[in-house]
Amino acid sequence: MTTNDMPTVVLVHGAFADASSFARVIPELLGDGLKVVAPAVPNRSLIGDSAYIASVVRRIPGPVVLVGHSYGGAVITVAGAEENVKGLVYLAGYALEEGESLGRLQGGFPESELATALVYTPFPLADGDEGTDVSVEADRLPEIFAADVDPALGRVLAVTQRPLAAAAFSETAPTAAWRDKPSWGIVASADRTLNPEVQRFGYQRAGATTVEVDSSHLVMLSHPGCVADVIREAVRSVAN
Template sequence: MSRPTVVLVHGAFADASSYASVVPELLADGFPVVAPAVPNRSLTGDAAYVASVVRRIPGPVILVGHSYGGAVITVAGTEENVRGLVYLAGYALEEGESLGELQGRFSDSDLADALVYAPFPVEGQEDGTDVSVDVERFPEIFAADVDPVLARVLAVTQRPLAARAFGEAAPVAAWRSKPSWGLVASSDRTINPEVERFGYQRAGMTTVEVDSSHLVMLAHPKSVVALIREAADRA
């Protein structure tokens, strides 16, 4: 029986290379894999882009989202060929809810006072605002259990998130109609783990917990692959 295609959606302050330890194992298991570069400009715009990638894939898809990528798959996951959703230390938004609103229910993580804001040009409009993580603090907050040399590389190659994405409400919640799985990174210092638990429990997801930093795909790739494999087998 052919395997579904696994689409890996990265989060803020990262790019698709954050799945570098997961992709080889999925390919070895016989899964086709697509790991698009998410623009990180707006929730609805990013979700529309990911949905366009999913629509081009023949056959069933398992949609995986890390961190902000969880919010993206919450919207993009309504595509007809999506069979299941997997959230990795991610935001499982409710319809009409924004990242800021969900985070605001809980105490701040260490990320809150390590964010850096910078303007970027938007043609024909006022400048937008890029949000990134202080380079010196990135390793401890984002990647505490990742190889320190790699963590420093990740710190200086961040893909910023436009500030507007934090306040944008999700127009739909795909987990209402698709089977979903969630991984809580219990030592996460980027997203309060309670944010992850709350979103997953509200959605009725099958949930696992891993003692990991935010970048669980690099710190514990086998746990991530096991959850994706379970979703593919059961969705």
């Protein structure tokens, strides 16, 4: 496979964050000569967000490796059904089964500290109805979400967080791309946002090649080298 045929890495961020959460990983991948795309996920609904990422993937010529952090893992599980997606990488993420929701998957395990720090805020929908945004208490986000990230950055993350619409928690995945495609996963073993057991269970069920890192939920900011290495492994595997 020539350099031009190497997979494009598409980085899909999760809830309470944006694409800048990959800021320490992107330079490593670009330094390898890889093509990288890091779109902004709307964070409005699992189905809608997955459709948007799928549309991004369809515009990319050649193979794609999808990387999803946290809620982004659920998104790539669905969007990964696109024909040119050749591999999935989960970072402290939700590897949903077909017909499963975020709430159902994590509901089978003890709650994390995040559950006590969530804020629910109404917002207007286009049809005149009202939706609910879910965010994290700003003064608690650094310790729960980013405990091993520089404290100054943690404070910035707290006030720039992107909420996730509550509807996304109950929508079920119409497909599970990991059933037909190879997957890799990083368990953030010190995660206080998404119970590491939820991560382990989903990865094991998906048959993912898994590594564990003593990390907060934001593993790509606190351990960018490890994350980049797993992505490199996925790229090499699907490129052979």
